[in-house]
Amino acid sequence: MSEKSPIIKLENIDVIFEQKKQTIHAVKDVSLDIYPGDIYGIVGYSGAGKSTLVRTINLLQKPTHGNVIVSGTNLATDNNGLESYIPNKDLRNERKKIGMIFQHFNLMNERTVAQNVLFPIAHLKLTKDQRQQKVNELLDLVGLADRANAYPSQLSGGQKQRVAIARALASEPEILISDEATSALDPKTTNSILLLLKKLNVELGLTIVLITHEMQAVKEIANKVAVMENGEVIERGSLLEIFTAPEKQLTKDFIDTATNLEDGLRKVQNQGIVQNLQSPDILVQLSYAGASTDEPLISTLFKEFNVSANILFGNVEILQNTPVGTLITILSGQQQDIKTAIASIEQNGVEVKILKGALA
Ligand SMILES: Nc1ncnc2c1ncn2[C@@H]1O[C@H](COP(=O)(O)OP(=O)(O)OP(=O)(O)O)[C@@H](O)[C@H]1O
Secondary structure (H helix, E strand, O other): OOOOOOOOOEEEEEEEEEEEOOEEEEEEEEEEEEEEOEEEOOOOEOOHHHHHHOOOOOOOOOEEEEEEEEEOEEEEEEEEEEEEEHHHHHHHHOOOOEEEOOOOOOOOOOOOHHHHHHHOOOOOOOOOOOHHHHHHHHHHOOOOHHHHOOOOOHHHHHHHHHHHHHHHHHHOOHHHEOOOOOOOOOOOOOOHHHHHHHHHHHHOOOOEEEEEEEEEHHHHOOOEEEEOOOOOOEEEEHHHHHOOOEEEEEEEOOHHHHHOOOOOHHHHHHHHHHHOOOOOOOOEEEEEEEEHHHHHHHHHHHHHHHOOOEEEEEEEEEEEEEEEEEEEEEEEHHHHHHHHHHHHHOOOOOOEEEEEOOOO
16 A cells, blocks of 8 residues: 555445434544544544544444445445445454554453453464563553553553553554543543553554544644534644634634633633723734744834734644744734734734724
8 A cells, every 4th residue: 555545544424323213313424534644633522423433444333325445445335325344254354453442441350451451362372471572562562561460440540541552552453543532531641641642653653543522632642633513524634724724613612722712811801901901902812823933923013013012821832843822912002003013914924813902
């Protein structure tokens, strides 16, 4: 397979659940190309159809319509509306290429960490030494080398997820599907698990599909993002595209939460200085990415245009090695100077949104 072919290709996927009293169209005509080495984030609120969609990748959920192609093999094929699936004996082999981790870890509590990790390859004829070596390697990889003989009940949530990751890697998959794997963890542990996933992506070349309701998680490690709502992918793109130029309101809401902008805006609005804003001063949100940050934005405003900026909130992220920033600031000066300054920074790629006050 060439570098350019998707490792996962979903084409026009529909999943329809027929129930006694109602029909649920959980996934609606979704097409998605995921390339080798991608960390592909799929974001959406509960019920958007994320799990149902990604479960079609290994046919844990059979699509009602559409094509599922993984590593060049057709797992589900739509022949003019008539769906056919790969035979079960072949599917078993294909599934070895796809590991999966979940929110609640799904470990076997009566088995040790080592036994849990070895479970997926129990059918392989390995000597005692080979088993030991395999466990050591996998536990080493996830940073749990010293816990092979512990039981899951003796581990923290983060450690349990590490065991689940080691188990998912035992059959040496090319793809790892992470279904809300950090949703039950505290923020610090979440970060350490995300960093581990990133490490596996870099060191093993593992392709990762990351489902989450938190854009924060996606922001940390993904290079591509799709946003789902009501069974549809409503927006998609590179992480940078999505963060710097989101089109849909839902995407904007997710980003504002992930960057704390929502919270920042609320606090700023309550400040006396904003409540008593005097014309021609205005409250603006300045958003910039990449090259435009090289310009010393605030000092330029003052030096070149005699406009002073009182920064009330600021957030700068480094996304895919590119700084992406938001500032909420009061611009003060002569009305004409403020206008000229805004026109100039807009020309340099800074997005300017007036939050309060107006320029005549
Ligand atoms: N086996 C099923 N039978 C019937 N309806 C289902 C089934 N699985 C999912 N659904 C429905 O499909 C829709 C999408 O659910 P899905 O679990 O894919 O959403 P999600 O975005 O992953 O949300 P969550 O994170 O809460 O799981 C929901 O309305 C859900 O109730």
